[in-house]
Amino acid sequence: MDIILNNASGVPIYEQIEEQIKGLMMTGELKAGDALPSMRLLAKELKISVITTKRAYEDLERDGYIETIVGKGSFAKAMNSELMKETMLFATQELMEKAVDKALMGKVSLEEMLEMLEIIYEEKKSN
Amino acid sequence: MDIILNNASGVPIYEQIEEQIKGLMMTGELKAGDALPSMRLLAKELKISVITTKRAYEDLERDGYIETIVGKGSFAKAMNSELMKETMLFATQELMEKAVDKALMGKVSLEEMLEMLEIIYEEKKSN
DNA sequence: AAAGTGTATATAATGAATATACACAATATT
DNA sequence: AATATTGTGTATATTCATTATATACACTTT
Numbered sequence: 054m055d056i057i058l059n060n061a062s063g064v065p066i067y068e069q070i071e072e073q074i075k076g077l078m079m080t081g082e083l084k085a086g087d088a089l090p091s092m093r094l095l096a097k098e099l100k101i102s103v104i105t106t107k108r109a110y111e112d113l114e115r116d117g118y119i120e121t122i123v124g125k126g127s128f129a130k131a132m133n134s135e136l137m138k139e140t141m142l143f144a145t146q147e148l149m150e151k152a153v154d155k156a157l158m159g160k161v162s163l164e165e166m167l168e169m170l171e172i173i174y175e176e177k178k179s180n
Numbered sequence: 181m182d183i184i185l186n187n188a189s190g191v192p193i194y195e196q197i198e199e200q201i202k203g204l205m206m207t208g209e210l211k212a213g214d215a216l217p218s219m220r221l222l223a224k225e226l227k228i229s230v231i232t233t234k235r236a237y238e239d240l241e242r243d244g245y246i247e248t249i250v251g252k253g254s255f256a257k258a259m260n261s262e263l264m265k266e267t268m269l270f271a272t273q274e275l276m277e278k279a280v281d282k283a284l285m286g287k288v289s290l291e292e293m294l295e296m297l298e299i300i301y302e303e304k305k306s307n
Numbered sequence: 308a309a310a311g312t313g314t315a316t317a318t319a320a321t322g323a324a325t326a327t328a329c330a331c332a333a334t335a336t337t
Numbered sequence: 338a339a340t341a342t343t344g345t346g347t348a349t350a351t352t353c354a355t356t357a358t359a360t361a362c363a364c365t366t367t
Contacts (some may be wrong), residue, residue: 065323076285091345102325107346123346124332141286146296148279152272153300158206159268163301169273170297173280174290192356218312229358234313251312251365 054090058099066101070109075118078129079141085131089119092127181217185226193228197236202245205256206268212258216246219254 056073058066077083090098092106099106110127113119121127156166183200185193204210217225219233226233237254240246248254283293 067323079285079287092347093345103346104326104348105324108324110346121346122332123330124344126345138286138288141282142288142292144282145279145286145288145293146300148275148282149293149296149300150304152275152279153297153304155268155271155275156301157304158203159265159272160206161265161269161272163298163305165269166272166276166297166301167294169276170280170293171290173273173276174283174293177277177280177284178290194356219314220312230313231359232357235357237313248313249365250314250363253312 054095054098056095056099058101066099066105067109067112070095070099070106071112074109074113078118078132079134079137083129085129087129089127089129181222181225183222183226185228193226193232194236194239197222197226197233198239201236201240205245205259206264210256212256214256216254216256 055077056070058069062069074083074089083089089095089110092103092110096103096106110119110121114121114127118130118132119127120130153166155161182204183197185196189196201210201216210216216222216237219230219237223230223233237246237248241248241254245257245259246254247257280293282288
């Protein structure tokens, strides 16, 4: 499982795991019914405690993304991609608002921001 | 002093204070030499502990935004507006990158994002 | 002296992350 | 079929860092 932890980011480990698994589900790399790595295996791979992977999986289950069965493992559930896009659109919007707040403080113009956005988007898209 | 705390945001109180005072300095509402509210007064206004306002003011002093004199109070320092713009530009960029990450997960197109940005920018600018 | 300012110490409350021992399910071995 | 083994998730108690606090102290101005 391709999960990359960034310890310097300040974002809790369990949250990074949650976001990235949601990401894999949304891009289709993880389909409904697919098994997720076991809590133990993922913990070993990431060199963290099982309790932290459990915390992430618990949250994902609570929010309806996955299903966990004792003794068997955890599995991706089917997701409503309409709803998903709405969710991401909303999250995008919130972050964009914060970015604009900073920009206005620094008298960064709309043109500068638009250009910045294009560059970042193309850059990230090609990765 | 117009500082608004958002307890639900998860952002530490002292950090919210720091950001908003920086904001006031950048927009010119707080000029070099101007007195900031005393730690006690601000604490009283915000209904928080003096130690929390002190923590904010300490950080601001460490980062060169203000100067604090025992028995007298805290005062805004002159700021290098070139450097300031650089700082804000950098912060803007980091937030924009996070926004793009979310957008790509949800298959939000560049065009959608550009439009979103324009709307948010104009909206916030007029406030 | 009084009332304003900032400061220092010890402490409580919360949340992230952990180690370790426990319980359940599938599979291999006999 | 019985059972040992290995793999799965679970629960408890604990450590650690960060945020926020109460309260008593020290300096400056009036």
